[in-house]
Amino acid sequence: MKKSWLFAAVFACFTSQVFAEDVVVYSARAEQLVKPIIDAYKKETGVNIKLVSDKEGPLMERLRAEGRNSPADILLTVDAGNLWQASQMGLLKPVKSPVLEANVPAYLRDPKNEWYGLSIRARTIFYNTDKIKPGQLSSYADLADPKWKGKLCLRTSKKVYNQSLVGMMLAEMGPVQTEKVVKGWVNNLATKEFADDTKMLEAIAAGQCAVGIANTYYYGRLMEKSPKLPLGIFWADQAGKGTHVNISGAGVTKYAKNEKGALKFIEWLSSAKAQNMFADVNLEYPVNPKVKPAPEVAAWGNFKHNYINVANAGARQAEAVKLMDRAGYK
Numbered sequence: 001m002k003k004s005w006l007f008a009a010v011f012a013c014f015t016s017q018v019f020a021e022d023v024v025v026y027s028a029r030a031e032q033l034v035k036p037i038i039d040a041y042k043k044e045t046g047v048n049i050k051l052v053s054d055k056e057g058p059l060m061e062r063l064r065a066e067g068r069n070s071p072a073d074i075l076l077t078v079d080a081g082n083l084w085q086a087s088q089m090g091l092l093k094p095v096k097s098p099v100l101e102a103n104v105p106a107y108l109r110d111p112k113n114e115w116y117g118l119s120i121r122a123r124t125i126f127y128n129t130d131k132i133k134p135g136q137l138s139s140y141a142d143l144a145d146p147k148w149k150g151k152l153c154l155r156t157s158k159k160v161y162n163q164s165l166v167g168m169m170l171a172e173m174g175p176v177q178t179e180k181v182v183k184g185w186v187n188n189l190a191t192k193e194f195a196d197d198t199k200m201l202e203a204i205a206a207g208q209c210a211v212g213i214a215n216t217y218y219y220g221r222l223m224e225k226s227p228k229l230p231l232g233i234f235w236a237d238q239a240g241k242g243t244h245v246n247i248s249g250a251g252v253t254k255y256a257k258n259e260k261g262a263l264k265f266i267e268w269l270s271s272a273k274a275q276n277m278f279a280d281v282n283l284e285y286p287v288n289p290k291v292k293p294a295p296e297v298a299a300w301g302n303f304k305h306n307y308i309n310v311a312n313a314g315a316r317q318a319e320a321v322k323l324m325d326r327a328g329y330k
């Protein structure tokens with residue numbers, strides 16, 4: 001009797017210890033982009049990463065509903081606007097890490113240390129190379145000029161990517177100038193707003209419009225599939241503040257059971273050996289300045305980033321949504 005009790009206690013201790021080493025990640029990043037990295041981490045460290053994938057909205061709601069009972073140790077998602085939102089909802093916990101401070105530039109992480117960028121995407125201008133010369137292009141604001149009347153395509157303002165872009169513009173140009181620009185965009189639309197970046201890029205290539213704004217990796221995917229498309233990439237605002245960049249990133253959850261393991265995994269993701277794995281699979285840029293992008297991404301050329309902290313995208317999100325609504329940007 002005593003013996004079996006002892007055995008049960010030892011066994012319970014053993015299983016809870018194994019469980020304690022696992023790291024549970026709630027991820028809104030496409031599962032096929034995260035799986036290979038998790039496998040590589042397990043191979044290197046023996047640590048199990050349990051992945052729960054869903055869209056960011058439901059995942060954040062779930063985290064909030066679970067509260068301190070949540071099994072999640074990490075929230076991984078795209079766009080600083082979403083990470084900022086998670087922080088506002090009280091879902092994340094600040095963590096200080098010299099490793100992350102060294103690997104992630106300050107403008108790509110939360111000033112309160114609740115989340116850290118792990119890959120960079122730029123949201124820039126794309127054009128039909130049969131219709132437009134790059135010399136005709138300059139800035140996001142220039143796309144509001146009447147010379148682009150009937151030539152501009154945009155993705156819907158409902159997508160966080162555009163809310164973040166307009167949020168950054170608000171932080172930099174103020175509400176009056178930003179609203180003028182967004183109204184100008186709406187006046188220049190060739191057709192109604194698109195549901196996603198890929199369809200919008202295809203419309204540019206098909207000649208339905210001449211210019212538009214999209215994330216770099218969508219362009220990368222499309223050109224990989226159809227290299228002959230008459231689509232060019234143009235780095236916006238190089239004479240001004242620089243091209244709008246955003247991140248995918250992660251934070252330790254407020255009620256993480258394995259905070260240490262969570263931080264270790266995030267630190268590993270920012271390291272030189274993991275950064276290419278994490279960024280290249282989605283044709284993104286590494287955040288770690290010591291790591292070079294994949295050759296096919298590097299081929300798009302160097303560009304000046306806008307160095308405004310990406311947290312501004314979130315802080316201005318609500319204001320951006322209202323502004324776009326007033327401007328008639330659907």
Ligand code: FE
Pocket residue numbers: 215
């Ligand atoms: Fe995307």
